[in-house]
Amino acid sequence: MQIYLPIAELSLNVFGLLGLGVIVGFLSGLFGIGGGFLLTPLLIFIGVPHAVAVSTHANQLIAASASGALAHWRRNAVDFRMGLVMLVGGFVGSTLGVWLFKALSRMGQVELVISLSYVVVLGLVGLLMLSESGISMLRQRRQAPPKPRAGRHPYWVRVLPFRMRFYRSRIYISALVPFVVGMFVGVLVAIMGVGGGFIMVPAMIYILGMPTAVVTGTSLFQIVVITANVTFLQALTTQTVDVVLALILMIGGVLGAQVGARAGVNLKGEQVRGLLALLLLAVAGKLLYDLVVTPADLYSISRGGA
Amino acid sequence: MRVLRTLLLMIALASGCFPLAARAQALVADLSSHLVAITTGFAGTDVLLFGAVEGPGDVVVVVRGPDEREIVRLKGRVAGIYVNRKEMAFSRVPSFYQVAASGELDKIASAAERARLEIGTENLRLVPEVERDPATVADYRAALIRNKEAQGLWGRNVAKVASLGARLFRVNVYFPSNVPVGIYQVQVFLFHDGEVRAAQTTPLSISKVGASAEIFDFAHREAAAYGAIAIAIALAAGWAASAIFRRV
Numbered sequence: 001m002q003i004y005l006p007i008a009e010l011s012l013n014v015f016g017l018l019g020l021g022v023i024v025g026f027l028s029g030l031f032g033i034g035g036g037f038l039l040t041p042l043l044i045f046i047g048v049p050h051a052v053a054v055s056t057h058a059n060q061l062i063a064a065s066a067s068g069a070l071a072h073w074r075r076n077a078v079d080f081r082m083g084l085v086m087l088v089g090g091f092v093g094s095t096l097g098v099w100l101f102k103a104l105s106r107m108g109q110v111e112l113v114i115s116l117s118y119v120v121v122l123g124l125v126g127l128l129m130l131s132e133s134g135i136s137m138l139r140q141r142r143q144a145p146p147k148p149r150a151g152r153h154p155y156w157v158r159v160l161p162f163r164m165r166f167y168r169s170r171i172y173i174s175a176l177v178p179f180v181v182g183m184f185v186g187v188l189v190a191i192m193g194v195g196g197g198f199i200m201v202p203a204m205i206y207i208l209g210m211p212t213a214v215v216t217g218t219s220l221f222q223i224v225v226i227t228a229n230v231t232f233l234q235a236l237t238t239q240t241v242d243v244v245l246a247l248i249l250m251i252g253g254v255l256g257a258q259v260g261a262r263a264g265v266n267l268k269g270e271q272v273r274g275l276l277a278l279l280l281l282a283v284a285g286k287l288l289y290d291l292v293v294t295p296a297d298l299y300s301i302s303r304g305g306a
Numbered sequence: 307m308r309v310l311r312t313l314l315l316m317i318a319l320a321s322g323c324f325p326l327a328a329r330a331q332a333l334v335a336d337l338s339s340h341l342v343a344i345t346t347g348f349a350g351t352d353v354l355l356f357g358a359v360e361g362p363g364d365v366v367v368v369v370r371g372p373d374e375r376e377i378v379r380l381k382g383r384v385a386g387i388y389v390n391r392k393e394m395a396f397s398r399v400p401s402f403y404q405v406a407a408s409g410e411l412d413k414i415a416s417a418a419e420r421a422r423l424e425i426g427t428e429n430l431r432l433v434p435e436v437e438r439d440p441a442t443v444a445d446y447r448a449a450l451i452r453n454k455e456a457q458g459l460w461g462r463n464v465a466k467v468a469s470l471g472a473r474l475f476r477v478n479v480y481f482p483s484n485v486p487v488g489i490y491q492v493q494v495f496l497f498h499d500g501e502v503r504a505a506q507t508t509p510l511s512i513s514k515v516g517a518s519a520e521i522f523d524f525a526h527r528e529a530a531a532y533g534a535i536a537i538a539i540a541l542a543a544g545w546a547a548s549a550i551f552r553r554v
Contacts, residue, residue: 002349004483006518007525011349011483047484059536066544067551074552108379108390116387224544228537235533239525243536244346244518250540254547291387297456298381299449300390303374303401 007242008052014248016046021060021252028064028253029071029260030267031201031216031276036061036194037122037283039249050111052242054101054193055234059246061195061227064253065220071261072217079168079214083221085175086182086200090226093186098233101191108302112291114192119288121188125202126280132206133274140270169210169218177208182222189230195223198280202273212269332360332504335494340508342481343515350483353510355406355492356476363498364407364414365467365475368425369510371402371459372488378446378453394446395435401486403427403454406465406477416500423495423502427451427460458482487513 004011020042024035036057043053072078104110160174181203185196200219204210210218235241264272335357342351355367376399382391405426407414421429432447454460459482467477479492489511496504514522525532 002347002483004344004346004348004518006514006521009484009486011347059540062537062540063544063547066541067548068544070545070548071551108377108393112387112389224541228540231537231540232530232533235525235536236529239529239532241525241533241536243521243525243532243539246536247539247543250543254543258547258551295381295388297449297452298388299378299446299453300381301376301378301450301453303376 003244003248005048005242005245007240008048008056008245010047012046012048012245017245017248018252021249022256023252024249025064025253025256025258026260026263027256027279028195028197029068029257029262030264031197031260031272035064036192036196037118037198037280040193041118041283041287048245049240051101051105051234051238051240052245054191055231055238055240056242056246056249057193058189058227058230058234059241059243060249060253062224062231063246063250064257065195065223065227067254068257068261069217069220069224071258072220075217077214077217078221079166079210079218080221081164082166082169082178082204082208082210083218085164085178086185086218086222087225089179089182089184090186090189090222091229093183093188094190094226094230095186095233096183097187097190098230098237100187102237104191110191115287115291117188117192119284119291121199122280122284123288125199126277126284128206128277129202129273130277130281133270133277136270137274166210169208169214171209173208181207182226185222186226186229189223189226190233195227197223198276201276205273216264333365333494333496333506334358335506335508337492337508337510340510342485342510342512344485344487344513344518345516346518348483348518350481350485352478352480354476354478355494356474357494357506358473359475359496359504360473361498361503363496363503364409365469365477366408366411366414366425366495366497367406367465367467367477367479368423368491368493368495369402369404369406369479370400370491370493371486371512372400372490373398374401374486375399376450378450380446380449394438394443396432396446396450397435399432399450399454400430400460401488402459402481402490403430404461404465404479406467406479408467408469408475411464414497414500415495415502419497419500419502423493425495426464427455458484459486481512485512 001014002011003014024039027035040053040057044050104113160176162175164175165172185200188194188196197219201215204215231241338354375397377393377395379390379393381388420426424430434443455462467475469475489509492508492510494506495502
C-alpha cells in the first residue's frame, strides 16, 4: 500500500516504512540510542530528500525516545539533574547545528560533511566501545574484582571549575563537562539527523563516569528535548518536517522501542556495548566504502533555489 | 525600429508555431483530465491524451513541467575520497519532460524543426548561468539529462502515440509519484514532410489536494504552529505507547 508524503513529495510503501520504524525502535530501546545513524541514511537511500530525512527523523525520535524515557523513568533510571545540565548545552549546540546545516547545503558539501562525520565519529566510538567491552568481558571471566569507583575521572576533568554533585549518578563533577557533551550532541542532532545517543552513552560512561543503569534513561530524556528543539527549528526555517512520514515511523518505532527496552534488561552492560560497537563499526565501514569507491556517476544534480 | 522588428519576428514565430487560425481543424487534442490531483494515496498516474488529425502526417507530443533551476555538481578525488569539486547551474530546466510520437522522431521531424521546438532531450535549450567552454558545458548537460532520467522525471525513451484508424490518435502519459507540482504544458504537433502543419498547447495542472495539500500549506503558512503540533503528536505517541505497554 502506497502513501503520498506531503512534504517529501513522493509516495512510499506504508509497510516498508513501518518495518523500518520497528527495527530502529528496537535498537533505540535496547541501546538507549535513537538509531538515527541507521534510519537517516536508509530514508535517503529510498528517495526521501536529504533535508526531509534529517528533519523528519528528529520529529520521529521525540516519540521513540519519549516512550523509552518514560519506561526508564518508572524504573527510576533517569538522572534529571545531569540531563538538565546537558540540555543547556544541547540547546546551544542544536541551534548552531541547524544554522551550520543551512550553510553547508548552500555550499553543496552537506552530504560530504555528514558522511565524514559518520565515519569518524562512529568509527572512533565503535572501536573504543568494542575494546572496552571486550576487556571487561575477559576480566569478568577471570573473576577479577571490578575497578574501584573513586577517582575515576581523568585529571583534566577533576580540575575544572563549577563542580556539581549528581546524586542519582553518585558522581561529583564539573558542570562544564556535561554541558560540552550536550552541546556537541546538539550539533550532531541538527546536522546528522541522529539522536546522538551513540556518542552520548559512551561519553556518559567513560568521561562522566555515570553508572550504566542510569545512562540509557538519562540519554533518552535528553534526546526527547533536543529533538523537539530541532523539529521546531527545522519546521520554522526549512519546512522539511513531514508529519505523515514521522507518524508512520513513530508507530513502528514505539512498538520496537518497547520490545527493545525489555530485551535490554536481560543483557549485561558490556554485552549491550559490544553489540552496539559492532553495529556502529558496520555503518562506519559502509559509509567509508561509499566515499572511497568511485561512484557510478561522478555528477549529481540538486534543485537549486534562485 | 528595433521594437517593430521584434514585433514582426514575434508574429512570424507565432504563426510558425501555431498555424491554428489558418488550419483550424487540422489537429484537435484534449486530455482525459486537466488536473492531476495528488492525494494521500497518490502513487503515480496516467493521463490520456487523445485527438484527431485532418489529412496525412505524424503526431508528436511534448509534455513539459514548470521550469526550475538545477545545479549539477562534479565529484573529484581529494585525499582518497570523492568530494563535490565543481558545479554548474542551469536556469529554466523543465522539471518534467516527456516526448511521445507516432513513429521515429528523426523520420517525422527535420533536425531544424526538432531543435526549434525543443523536441527530444538533446534539443532542450539548457543554458548554464555562467558561460564556460563548450566541451565542459556538454559534459554537464549530459550529466543533467542522465540524472533527470534516473529520477524518472525525464523520459528516457520516446513514448508511442497509437493511431486508431487514419484520423484518431491516443497516448498515455505517465507521471511518477515524485512528479513536481505546477502547471504543465502539453504541446501536440502535427508533422508532415518534416515540417509542423498544426500545433496545439493544452495546460495540465498537477497539484496536491485534500489532506496532503492542507498539510503542505499549513507547514508553510503556519510554520511555528506546525512545528509545535509535530512535537505534540510525537510526545503523545510516545506516551501512549509507554502507557499501553505498561499494562501488557
